[in-house]
Amino acid sequence: MLLNTPQCDFGWKAPDFTLKDASGREYSLSDNLGNKGLVVAFICNHCPYVQAIANRLADDMKELQAQGINVLAVMSNDYHLVPSDGPEYMQKFSSHFGFTFPYLVDEGQKVGKAFGAICTPDFFGFNKSGELQYRGRLDDARMDGSADRTKELVNAMVQISETGIGPTQQMASMGCSIKWR
Known part of the structure; x- marks a missing residue:
């Protein structure tokens, strides 16, 4: 089912x-907030929308990380319902696409629910104070992988890292519903 995310709740x-990531290493939001902000991306392995952007996601997140903006990806799907989203497949997915950021298992789905995550992908961009300043899509590219695209998330996060404030115009993300238990 295709869903769109709500508008950004600024602040x-x-x-x-x-x-924990699939290998058991722990990561926290507070430890990864950083001086230039943080992206929290809700993704999963099986979603065709995530698969369609995975290469661009890896490239864009490397670009943000090079600018000092931290990134955490969270998988909140019930992987007992969708086994291909399980931790062992998360490691393969992350490696296959060259993710340079932690890809975390939300086993109890508490983080996804606390964030009000709706779909995969669902992107949240925070300033250095931990205030939400972006909730939208990765870019405006078509599903066919069109080379012409505006890097919505990258541009927003650069602005947030420099000013602490996100753009007022944001394009809602869209994707598959999170598979709740």
Whole structure:
């Protein structure tokens, strides 16, 4: 089912969380906030929308990381319902696309629910104070992988890292519904 995300709730502060990646290493929101902000991306392996952007996602996140903006990806789907989203497949997916950021398992789905995540992909961009300043899509490219695109998330996060404030015009993300338990 195709869903769109709600508009950005500017200034919302996400609750801190600690999640593990597929190999058991822990990461927390507070430890990764950073001086230039943080992107929290809700993704999963099986979603065709995530698969369509995975290469661009890897490239754009490398670009943000090179500018000092941190990135965490969270998988909140019930992987008992969708086994291809399980931790062992997360490692393969991350490696296949060259992710340079942690890809975390939200086993209890508490983080996805606390964020109000709607779909995969669903992107949240925070300033250095932990205030939400972006909720939208990665870019405006078509599903066919068109080379012409505006890097919505990259441009927003650069602005947020420089000013602390996100753009007022944001394009809602769209994708598959999160598979809740």
